[in-house]
Amino acid sequence: MEQQERTFRIGPIRPPSEANSLLLQVTNGCTWNKCKFCQLYRHTKFKAYSADSIKADIDNIAYQADIIRRYQTPLGAWDIDGLNQELGQIPSEEERQCFYMVANWLVGGGENVFLQDGNTTALSSGRLSDVLIYLKQAFPGIKRITSYGRAENLSRVSAEEYAELKEAGLDRIHSGFETGSDAVLQKINKGVTQQQEITAGKNIKAGGIELSVYFMPGVGGKELTKENAEGTSHVINEIGPDFLRIRTAAVKPGTGLYEDYQNGQLTLCSDEEKLLEIRTVIERAPEIDTRVVSDHIINLLQGVEGHIVLDRQKMLDMIDGYLNKPEYEKRLYQAARRMALVNGPGDMKYLDQSRVDQIESLIRAIPDPYEWEEKMNALIGRYI
Numbered sequence: 437m438e439q440q441e442r443t444f445r446i447g448p449i450r451p452p453s454e455a456n457s458l459l460l461q462v463t464n465g466c467t468w469n470k471c472k473f474c475q476l477y478r479h480t481k482f483k484a485y486s487a488d489s490i491k492a493d494i495d496n497i498a499y500q501a502d503i504i505r506r507y508q509t510p511l512g513a514w515d516i517d518g519l520n521q522e523l524g525q526i527p528s529e530e531e532r533q534c535f536y537m538v539a540n541w542l543v544g545g546g547e548n549v550f551l552q553d554g555n556t557t558a559l560s561s562g563r564l565s566d567v568l569i570y571l572k573q574a575f576p577g578i579k580r581i582t583s584y585g586r587a588e589n590l591s592r593v594s595a596e597e598y599a600e601l602k603e604a605g606l607d608r609i610h611s612g613f614e615t616g617s618d619a620v621l622q623k624i625n626k627g628v629t630q631q632q633e634i635t636a637g638k639n640i641k642a643g644g645i646e647l648s649v650y651f652m653p654g655v656g657g658k659e660l661t662k663e664n665a666e667g668t669s670h671v672i673n674e675i676g677p678d679f680l681r682i683r684t685a686a687v688k689p690g691t692g693l694y695e696d697y698q699n700g701q702l703t704l705c706s707d708e709e710k711l712l713e714i715r716t717v718i719e720r721a722p723e724i725d726t727r728v729v730s731d732h733i734i735n736l737l738q739g740v741e742g743h744i745v746l747d748r749q750k751m752l753d754m755i756d757g758y759l760n761k762p763e764y765e766k767r768l769y770q771a772a773r774r775m776a777l778v779n780g781p782g783d784m785k786y787l788d789q790s791r792v793d794q795i796e797s798l799i800r801a802i803p804d805p806y807e808w809e810e811k812m813n814a815l816i817g818r819y820i
């Protein structure tokens with residue numbers, strides 16, 4: 437192996453659906469950094485990298501890929517032991533980490549790339565296109581390039597510019613809408629309006645790029661649970677995003693939302709109220725090509741997933757099935773799920789009796805319904 441150190445930047449966050457993607461950092465941090473529930477980039481000053489600097493990273497990834505591909509046979513198989521042996525000898529920890537990311541990506545097919553960090557579309561669309569074209573020239577086998585974008589920035593990009601970005605290689609934008617309600621958007625200090633979300637969503641779709649939006653049931657608290665459901669439903673119906681990803685709200689110490697909760701300005705939603713919000717959005721979604729995705733342990737019923745057109749009733753039945761259970765059973769499941777002991781209600785029958793005993797004593801110790809929800813909120817806070 438040559439001695440010159442060849443590294444590239446790797447940011448901290450990516451959507452779960454991009455777990456096997458190559459991560460390419462084109463910006464650092466978030467342009468807004470003020471959402472009341474979010475701590476992701478609190479200590480990071482936003483920076484958009486120059487096209488030259490990003491291309492230098494792509495060059496280093498390509499350099500590493502050439503070395504890694506020496507361990508692939510002409511028929512496509514990998515000599516994993518040989519590869520591990522070579523990578524294990526790299527003295528620099530940082531460089532070794534970069535090599536392993538490229539190796540995992542290539543061994544997994546080398547198809548998808550995720551552009552980091554929190555708001556890639558803060559880059560001008562010209563600069564982003566330049567980088568995308570360069571990336572696809574370096575790796576012609578790439579099948580999908582995705583990125584995060586903030587609705588406020590996204591709304592300032594025209595459908596024509598999105599079409600150019602699509603042409604350059606951008607396939608999907610993930611955006612944390614969290615809610616479609618103006619009242620809730622204000623309450624969580626999202627710095628975005630319902631109209632900006634709709635404009636952003638329509639332009640992205642018109643430009644031919646896939647849109648994946650995130651919805652946070654419960655984030656408006658009991659005070660705004662109706663608004664959260666109805667506002668989000670309105671935005672979804674206006675846009676028809678390709679993916680609607682559920683991220684149940686957790687009110688976590690250290691956030692502005694937690695301060696609001698402590699000051700009495702936000703009352704925690706119960707898990708039932710959060711499910712009813714999801715139910716409203718699914719029930720009212722039009723016959724569009726939207727897929728509901730629940731790819732996070734923070735969701736109570738992770739099985740509520742599917743295509744709106746094909747699976748709407750199945751998803752509603754799943755929610756109703758839980759809501760109609762006796763109160764005690766609901767609590768048993770809530771706690772088991774929040775302790776990560778089960779994936780869905782169907783797993784409860786496999787729960788060890790000692791675990792059931794443990795949960796039952798917890799239920800006895802917290803008879804007050806609101807204190808119970810506070811406990812559940814504390815448990816899910818560990819997952820983010």
Ligand code: SF4
Pocket residue numbers: 466467468469470471474475476477554586612
């Ligand atoms: S826009 Fe996203 S990354 Fe930035 S503060 Fe809000 S939630 Fe966090």
